[in-house]
Amino acid sequence: MRAHRTYLRLKEKYEIDFQVICSSTASNDSETYEIDGINVQQIVSERSRKLNRKLSSTPLRRFTNAALSHIEARSVTKQISETSFDVIHTFGYSPATIAAVNWSRKHKVPLIMELVNPMPNPYQYLPGSRLYSDQDLNHQSLIVAISQSLGDMCKSHGLIDNVWVRPNPVDTSHFSPPSERTRNDARSTISSATDDEILIVYVAKYIARKNHSFLLEVMAHLPENFRLVLAGPPQTENDTIPGLTAGEIPYLDARAKELGVGDRVEISHGFVDMLEYLSAADVFCFPSAGEAMGTPLIESIATGVPVVANASEPAFREWVIDGENGYLSDLNSERWAEAVINAAKLDADKKAAMSANIKSAISTEVIDGHYNKLLTELAAMRPEQQLNVEQVLSS
Secondary structure (H helix, E strand, O other), X not given: OHHHHHHHHHHHHHOOOOOEEEOOOOOOOOEEEEEOOEEEEEOOOHXXXXXXXXXXXXXXXXXXXXXXXXXXXXXXXXXXXXXXXXXXXXXXXXXXXXXXXXXXHHOOXXXXXXXXXXXXXXXXXXXXXXXXXXXXXXXXXXXXXXXXXXXXHHHHOOOOOOEEEOOOOEOOOOOOOOOXXXXXXXXXXXXXXXXXXXXXXXXXXXXXXXOHHHHHHHHOOOOOOEEEEEEXXXXXXXXXXXXXXXXXXXXXXHXXXXXXXXXXXXXXXXXXXXXXXXXXXXXXXXXXXXXXXXHHHHHHHHOOOOEEEEOOOHHXXXXXXXXXXXXXXXXXXXXXXXXXXXXXXXXXXXXXXXXXXXXXXXXXXXXHHHHHHHHHXXXXXXXXXXXXXXXXXXX
16 A cells, blocks of 8 residues: 555656556455456466465465465566566565566566565566576666665675665655644544553554564563553465454453453454554554564654664664654563553654654655656666666756
8 A cells, every 4th residue: 555655646747657466365366356446457367376375384385385386486477578668677686576576577577676574685587487587787777775784785796886775755744733623523433442542553464573562571570550452454375475364353352361461452363554553652662573664663753652672673773763752662561561651752842843853754755756756766767777776866
């Protein structure tokens, strides 16, 4: 949705047209559909995925995983070859993005590669193809690194001038400190918290590395006037990474009762309006691990809500400043509880300042303008040319 909204804005502001090809971890259906007037083609191999799932616990799983990647990449390559465009923009890492990167390099089409998860190197290869694949990511290309740690990783592989290090932009016309009425309405909608209670909010998909259950342990160390709301989409049957499905989420309720905090914890699942949840919050917690950035963290700061985040994540350390917009803590429930108490005490002036800092640095207005400059430059580049991000953005 972040990518989708970005390009909707670019289309409206700069008449940049786009089409979408995607994969899916939640669905096994290949389909073409339209959203907000934009064509989206979802490409998956239902037959191969079913076979791969059946063999997932056998010694053959590495071979079936590899075969599935090649089959789905081949389908994406076929679709790309039948499409006319000026630039390819990939987000993340999947058979679909590998196919797009390989096609752009082979056919000398300008490429934007957006790195959104921690990874050891920026190159993308299909299983078994690394030794005979040669990806040129220096010429006619832009690499977007959504955290400094990803930018440093690119630098270690000799990619410097064409790397744009910037976090995910925040729509500050949307994410900004709420009025008292908006705050009260949001609180009554998402929780039963009273005016004199401190409301902690965490919204994330119920996957294991998001660490929802840790916050239940934190609640056991917080005073009675602290209340916690957990929300986010559940896992589906087709998701391959560890997590909780809708039917398994009641485990968290049972765990909260075990810890004696069941009456102060409210848990729901499904897609939610992030702004509504942040508008209601006094503190936003982010105990997640393995994050390249974590857009909700920045959205929270933009909304004037202090954040308590996992200190072991380099990307979180880039944005959370102790005592200014929140606190960093290791995943120790007692120390985390102390950080939550301190975050809840930050005054109104600091909340206003944290919001203003986000608006001036990484609002959608700022980032969209940079995107337009870089896209215009990249689309006009010849195969032998290299992009210099700093020069383009300073011109």
